[in-house]
Amino acid sequence: MKIFKVIAWIALIAFVGIQFFPTDRNESDLIPQTDFMLVNQVPTSIQNQLKESCYDCHSNNTKYPWYNKIQPAAWYLEDHVKEGKSELNFNEWDSLSRRRKASKLRSIIKQVESDEMPLSSYTLIHSDAVLSKAQQTEIIEYMRQLRGEAN
Secondary structure, three states, rough: HHHHHHHHHHHHHHHHOOOOOOOOOOOOOOOOOHHHHHHOOOHHHHHHHHHHOOOOOOOOOOOOOHHHHHHOOHHHHHHHHHHHHOOHHHHHHHOOOOOHHEEEEEEHHHHHHOOOOHHHHHHOOOOHHOHHHHHHHHHHHHHHHHHOOOO
């Protein structure tokens, strides 16, 4: 029983200690002129769903949940946001080449079709981000139109 108390105290001290290591926050009030929504004529329904399902990890402005102030959750979220932005940052859309945009659109279509995006770990807590089949179809068709592949 004594060893359990020692382990519990060490774990508690470690948990409190890691709270003093902050993360970089991905927040900005600025919407750049290169933003996907500004550059393209995005229908309102798709705008709303992209903002709800994609923009937290794929833009320069994340709406953080309350638990982002608690480590190690904050590190986990920071890693996801950095990885998401490295793959696609909707705020920097117009700075991409035509070829790169086409590649990103293909990737968006593929990942929405296969239910890879939004991540299930994200939709577990953000139920509003779950895409219905109709929303998936609407997004996919819009992305295909942007690629010039309207069906």
